[in-house]
Amino acid sequence: MTRLSDELLLAYVDGQLDRPQAGAVAQLARDDYDIASRVKRLQDTQGRLMENFGAILRTHQAQPLDTAIRLDDAPAERGLFGFGLMPVIAAAIAVVVAIAYFSTGGEEPTPSMKVAERLSDAPAASNWQTDVAGLHSFISRDTLSSSEQSQANRDVVAIQLSRFVRRTKPITPPDFSKHGLTLSRGQVLNYQGKRFMQLAYVGKEEQPVALYVMAGGADARMTDVVRGEVKTVSWASGGASFVLAGFLPQDSIRALAVVAQNQIGD
């Protein structure tokens, strides 16, 4: 019997899967009575919900809300920061700046200038791969739990991953079960305004190993990066960048990276 998550089946019923994924689920539903009956149940509830919410919307459309909501009384576009108050605010700022300048004798830089100078002296931002290794040093077995923002379900993580790194061929999370590691959590994180996915794996005793995936990046061969106790291997292929990080020996991480690369493909 094939196990498919409710999330995947609902996405199928709601027509949210792409054609290859939908075709695969349809085939399984044909072959497996359990899946077919679960799909039927979801279709029943979906039908109820669509009929009800569709009827509510039609009712609202038939009875416009003009009387309850008038758009004509919208506040003026300029509002508080319109031209009326601008000269006052500008004058106030000028006075504050003048006081600050003369109180320092007009020579010492203001504290904000010092901060700016310090920032300009700071080393250039490190790249994503090394920063991810730093991030990984903060996670441990105890911190790994699934929440509403993350998923432990392989099917859902696979859907996330495929949407995240848009390819013609669906991507599935690497399977490290032969190496004693199972997928514990998949979640989306932010890095300087860009999003990336973390797929965390745990074994019986080992600290987590995680594959980090970010869309974009020119193809690049595997490179070792060591940051403290965290060993990583990074590479890029097929329009996505990958970093595998863990507290394992570098050879082990590299071996897992090869497994991941082979399973993900181009």
Add this chain to the structure above:
Amino acid sequence: MGYVSDRQPSIQSELQALLPRLHNFAAALTGERHASLELTRTVCHIVLTRAHREKGQTQLSLWALTEMHTLWMTRLAARVKPRREDPAEPELFYAGADAKHGPASGQLAKFIAHLPAQQRGALTLVYGLGLSYDEAAEVYGVHVSTIMTRLVRCHKALSRWMEHRGIGAAPEMAHPAQHAVRQVYAHDYEEQAA
């Protein structure tokens, strides 16, 4: 649906056309008629006020829905003492004369009214307003898996509710999106029916 930068002068009329959709979502979030009207009105003002600043490809309906959710969340966070969420007013989710199930639709309205606001909102966006999972996730500012999880919880709860009341299969579905789904997977549906 077009984009704000394309149709700046006609924002007001398009917003007017969007009112039923915005009010539906506001009702799902607030659970109260008065509060939903007030929320809809405020969001309309925000959109009208900021429309001139919007550059780029902002889709009006998604933008308005996102503003609505953000505003509602801000108001919840501003509450000095968070209170337990009360059930919503069932009338807001009653399909009325348009429903094909008569008394059953009244019961269903009560069921929906007792769902958490975030789940009611997700149902409204996907099954009422026809948004994709990705669009609903954008409105909520969450990842698509969060929307999927919320929807699955709703479906499971509804399935149990229907079983408990001996309510059978759904009627023939009339929603256009459903027709599209059916056309794509017509073959599968036919086989299952057989």
